[in-house]
Amino acid sequence: MNPTIETWQTNPMEVGPIYPLAGWEVPMFLACLVFCVAFMIWKFALETSQYTAKAAQLRQPGELAAVLIEHETRDQKT
Amino acid sequence: MQNELSALTVIFTEFYYWVTVVMMFLIHVGFCLYEVGVSREKNKLNTLMKNSMLIPVITFAFFFVGWWLYFACQNGPGITGGLKSAAWSLPWNELMGPHMGGQPADSTLTSGDTATWSRLNGVFWAAFLLFSWTAGSILSGAVIERIRSGAFWLLAILVGSITWVLVAAWGWSDTGWMVQKLGYHDAYASGVIHAISGGSALAILIHLGPRIGRFRDDGTPRAFPAHNTWMIIIGMFLIFTGFWGFYAACNVPIIDIDPDDSRTFFSATTIYLTPTTLSAITVNFLMALTGGLLIGYIVSKGDPFWTFQGGLGGVITASAGNDLYHPFQAFFIAVLGVWCAYKLHYWVERKFKIDDAVGAVAIHGYCGSIGVIVAGFLLWGYPSSPNAGYAPITPWGQIAGAVIVFFVMGFVPCYAAAWALKRAGLLRIPWEVELAGLDHDIMADETAHSRELVEAEREAMQQRLKESDK
Numbered sequence: 383m384n385p386t387i388e389t390w391q392t393n394p395m396e397v398g399p400i401y402p403l404a405g406w407e408v409p410m411f412l413a414c415l416v417f418c419v420a421f422m423i424w425k426f427a428l429e430t431s432q433y434t435a436k437a438a439q440l441r442q443p444g445e446l447a448a449v450l451i452e453h454e455t456r457d458q459k460t
Numbered sequence: 461m462q463n464e465l466s467a468l469t470v471i472f473t474e475f476y477y478w479v480t481v482v483m484m485f486l487i488h489v490g491f492c493l494y495e496v497g498v499s500r501e502k503n504k505l506n507t508l509m510k511n512s513m514l515i516p517v518i519t520f521a522f523f524f525v526g527w528w529l530y531f532a533c534q535n536g537p538g539i540t541g542g543l544k545s546a547a548w549s550l551p552w553n554e555l556m557g558p559h560m561g562g563q564p565a566d567s568t569l570t571s572g573d574t575a576t577w578s579r580l581n582g583v584f585w586a587a588f589l590l591f592s593w594t595a596g597s598i599l600s601g602a603v604i605e606r607i608r609s610g611a612f613w614l615l616a617i618l619v620g621s622i623t624w625v626l627v628a629a630w631g632w633s634d635t636g637w638m639v640q641k642l643g644y645h646d647a648y649a650s651g652v653i654h655a656i657s658g659g660s661a662l663a664i665l666i667h668l669g670p671r672i673g674r675f676r677d678d679g680t681p682r683a684f685p686a687h688n689t690w691m692i693i694i695g696m697f698l699i700f701t702g703f704w705g706f707y708a709a710c711n712v713p714i715i716d717i718d719p720d721d722s723r724t725f726f727s728a729t730t731i732y733l734t735p736t737t738l739s740a741i742t743v744n745f746l747m748a749l750t751g752g753l754l755i756g757y758i759v760s761k762g763d764p765f766w767t768f769q770g771g772l773g774g775v776i777t778a779s780a781g782n783d784l785y786h787p788f789q790a791f792f793i794a795v796l797g798v799w800c801a802y803k804l805h806y807w808v809e810r811k812f813k814i815d816d817a818v819g820a821v822a823i824h825g826y827c828g829s830i831g832v833i834v835a836g837f838l839l840w841g842y843p844s845s846p847n848a849g850y851a852p853i854t855p856w857g858q859i860a861g862a863v864i865v866f867f868v869m870g871f872v873p874c875y876a877a878a879w880a881l882k883r884a885g886l887l888r889i890p891w892e893v894e895l896a897g898l899d900h901d902i903m904a905d906e907t908a909h910s911r912e913l914v915e916a917e918r919e920a921m922q923q924r925l926k927e928s929d930k
Binding site for chain 1: 501502517520521524551552553554556557558559560561562563564565574608609610613614886889890891892893895896897900901
């Protein structure tokens, strides 16, 4: 891989982009886009599964009532 | 940059915007503190992460599409022309990366583009991005303690990287169609940031519904005690501090404004390239803050939450015309805006059962819209632009502008998006989780860890006592 800049001993007015892989901006953009879209999809999927499991757990007899008592006790302490 | 004067001008401008970005970061710190302070103990970490993670999600979306929308859509498109060419703002353009301003490799760029944008593209982009975060954060506070983070981030992308950017292109640029046709004037973003975000928040709140227990059977609201008042107050002070950067970022710091090519006169200008000074906006900012704090204190009878919110609302109301107002005008406009917003907040809350946890719709939406409209009356007849043929500032132009920013571009898109998310079951957390608290698992883990630690300490103590007895 050739560096974008090979010497600084040049006329600065003729220097354009200085980052590595100049000319590969579109593939880099697409890679970043895929990563970010995948993040959002992952987040939605994770949240749905976590909330479904948590809600089911809290619907067990006495579970939610116990949590509310915990909150009450904590509030009284603070 | 071939001479010292042009180098100083460009590098000063670059540095100027860089400083505004740093200062505006404090707005986000303030919003985080404020929201976490307002939330209850059982939701504080989720609230923190929901707001903090809007930084990356809005940043990538703004990089991908927002920056280009701002330049390309100033004509509508289709109202005063088509899409504008703005190659430097495309996410794959070489000027989005480190660049010395020499000959472009990209054939769609001119040497003029590279000379102008090589040093300014990044700092302009960042200044706009920080406005985008602010737009997202405004939504964030209103919807705490019951929205799913994923849904919120999607809505924050919609507002922070698309809708606010479009109204900024139309009404907060030197050639936007709203400026040309309506004479729209909104120098420090009463409408294009605050009113649109407030309108968006209102639309989301309608679909999201109130927090469980918010309203009694007779329709009156219950107070939700904040878990940390000091975080709220420090957060508000940080937002005030960051607003100095917000105001400065709305200006162009140095530019020749003399229309005669044979002369030069350098001045700071608004984003419309109309002249103003940092002195003017500094005094008006403080007088608006003063008016807002005073009326917030009076109307709420000394309530700290509304007093500080009043200060912010005062600044937001006066912002549309703070480049031109006299300080006393800024003061009284702030008083009017905050008084109206306070009354409207409680009326809407009781009438429509809207649970806006932090008063964001009132302080940003109502104050912002009122500020835009008031500017139409006080600045009636002022030129909206140095460009010939642009409409002057008028009350009807400003009223139309307020309707566009609050309702058409704020309320409507978010109403549709929140409706779709609700239909898909992705908007609100399950009621069981809401009652238990969004941090329930973390708190349960912490309790278990604490118990385990105490147990281990007890065992260690007994071990050492046995050893010392020997």
